[in-house]
Amino acid sequence: MLGEPTRLELLWLMTRGPQTVTELVNAVGASRTSVSQHLAKLRHAGVVDVLREGRTAHYSLRGGHVERLVREGLNHADHVVSGEQPHQ
Numbered sequence: 001m002l003g004e005p006t007r008l009e010l011l012w013l014m015t016r017g018p019q020t021v022t023e024l025v026n027a028v029g030a031s032r033t034s035v036s037q038h039l040a041k042l043r044h045a046g047v048v049d050v051l052r053e054g055r056t057a058h059y060s061l062r063g064g065h066v067e068r069l070v071r072e073g074l075n076h077a078d079h080v081v082s083g084e085q086p087h088q
Contacts (some may be wrong), residue, residue: 001043001045002073004038005028005039006028006034006035006038007041007042008070008074009027009028009055010024010035010038010039010042010059011026011042011047011048011061011070012070012074013027013028014059014060014061014070015061015067015070016070017060018058018059018060019058019059020056020057020058020059021035021036021039021059022056023038024049024059037039037060039074046059046062047062047066048060048062049061049062051080071083
C-alpha cells in the first residue's frame with residue numbers, strides 16, 4: 001500500500017493537515033480520478049479519514065501514529081538515499 005509513489009506523496013501532503021481532493025490533485029499533478037482512487041485505497045487500508053462538509057471532502061491522516069509513521073518512513077528513506085547516518 002505504501003510502496004506506490006503517488007500514495008506516499010499524498011500521505012506526505014496530509015502531514016500538513018487536511019486536504020481537499022482539488023488541493024491534492026494540484027499538488028501531485030495527477031488526474032482527479034487517479035487521486036480519488038488512491039485516496040479510496042488509503043481509506044480502505046485505514047490510514048486516511050474523510051470529513052465531508054457539504055460537497056467538499058477533506059482528507060486527513062488517521063491520527064498521530066499514522067502521521068509519525070509517514071514522517072519517520074520518509075525520513076528513513078531520505079537517510080538511505082542521501083547516505084546520512086541514522087539517528088540513535
